[in-house]
Amino acid sequence: MSLILTFLGKGGTGRTTIAIAAAKKLSNLGQRVLLVGQDPGPAFGLLLGVPTSPDPQEIGPNLQVVQLQSTVLLERAWEEVKKLEAQYLRSPTLKNVFGQELGILPGMDNALALNAIREYDSSGKYDVIIYDGSGDQATLRMLGMPEVFSWYIRRFRKVVEDSDVWKSVSPFIQPVTSAVLNVSWTGENFAQEPTKQANNLLEQGKAAIADPNRVAAYVVTSGDTAALATAKYLWGSAQQVGLTVGGVLLNQxxxxxxxxAEFAPLEISALPNLSASDDWQPLMDALPDFKKATQAPRPITVDIPARQVRLFLPGFDKKQVKLTQSGPEVTIDVGDQRRNIMLPPQLTGQSVKGAKFQDSYLTISF
Incomplete structure (x- = not known):
């Protein structure tokens, strides 16, 4: 498994340059590094000084680079969808729809990028994957997809199973599936079988995002007032997807x-200007030890003996935090991000007795 690093911050703060410097530094230390660029424009290749492609290519010892292209990723993903359909259906219907003719819908880019990173991670070829994305809310929503998708599957499956329509048709599911599909599903497991593989992938994604040994972000900012405010906002918003922010990089x-004091208790690193396009060493030397991301505050901690859940929400105040409870889950709204917290079995079904926001922590008592 790889360590996946990404950088958050306002556009123009030097995130791409820092991502390249981080890739060079870690590859020089003997780590097998894959640098992933999502912006399909020419700037990425110009900064690297080499042409890029939608497939990983080696540009130095221990260092490979790939520039994602959504059309290529969609075409490849569509072929996998057709394989899955052929596995479950005796008469596949998608075989006459070809990936080469599919267009990119809004939001597809990030979903395809996340799946590509997952595949590169599972390949076992890389010790570190550095993702140079948009570095804003879009990146956070991308990394939050496993949590959000699993909630939709979990919640709507329950809604369907409890509906009168499902109760009426479920006795007929088994004979229909036996006649049409290659598997025999009963009314009880019909909703589970098609989503089992997806659920496993989502659970793996959620576990990775929640583990700073696996996924971590660093906030990049310049001295511009808007850049500083954006950095603080993204730091707090990252907590809502369970992403650990390991430190702050002050560019120039x-x-x-x-x-x-504004970014306490995060470690702060001051970075010099890239004085020459071929002299990366001063910038590489100023970068922090990315393994220390594990020492940063965790987005959420659960204290079962104290019957408390604590969320770290820096950059926000009490008026910006909204807490609601629906059934076994607690929902937190802050920073245009919504997080549904699945409570551990010991707290499931317990009502919220109180909540306190102090020193950037929201403490929920049950």
Whole structure:
């Protein structure tokens, strides 16, 4: 399994340059690194100084680079969908629809990118994968997809199973599936079988995002007021998808006590300007030890003996946090992000007795 790193921050703060420097540094340390660029424009290749392609190519010792192209990813993913359909249906219907003719719908880019990263991770070829995405809410929503999709499957499956329509048709499911499909599904497992593989992938994704040994982000900012405000906002918003932010990278500005206080307790690293396109060493040397991301505050902690759940929400105040409870789950709204928290069995079914927001932590008591 790989360590997956990404960088968050306002556009123009140097995220791509820092991602390239991080890839060079880690590959020089003997790590097998894959640098993934999502922007299909020419800037990525120009900064690297080499042509890029939609397939990984080696550009140095221990260092490979790939520039994602959504049309290529969609075409390949569609072929996998057709294989799955052929596995479950005796008479596949999608065989006459070809990936080469499919267009990209809004939101597909990030879903396809996340799946590509998952595949590169599972290949076992890389120790580190550095993802250079948009670095904003779109990146956070992408990394939050496993959590959100699993909620939709979990919640709507229950809604369907409890509906009168499902109760009426379920006795007929088994004979129909026996006649049409290659498997025999009963009314009890019909909703589970088609989604079992997807659920396994989603659970793996959720576990990876929640583990700073597997996935971590670093916030990048310049001295611009808007860049600093965006950095703080993205730091807090990252917590809503369970993503650990390991530190702050100050691009071309010095560390000051006020800045350190604003981003406490994160580690802050001041980075120099890339003085020449071929002299990356000063920037590489100034980068932090990315393994120390594990020392940053975790987005969520559960204290079962104290019957409490604590969420770390820096950059927001009490008025921006909304808490609701529906059934066994607790929902938190903050920073245009919504998170549904599945409670552990010991707290499932327990009502919220109180909530307190203090020192950037939301403490929920049951």
């Amino acid at each position: 500005i010095p560390t000051t006590e006020p800045l350190a």
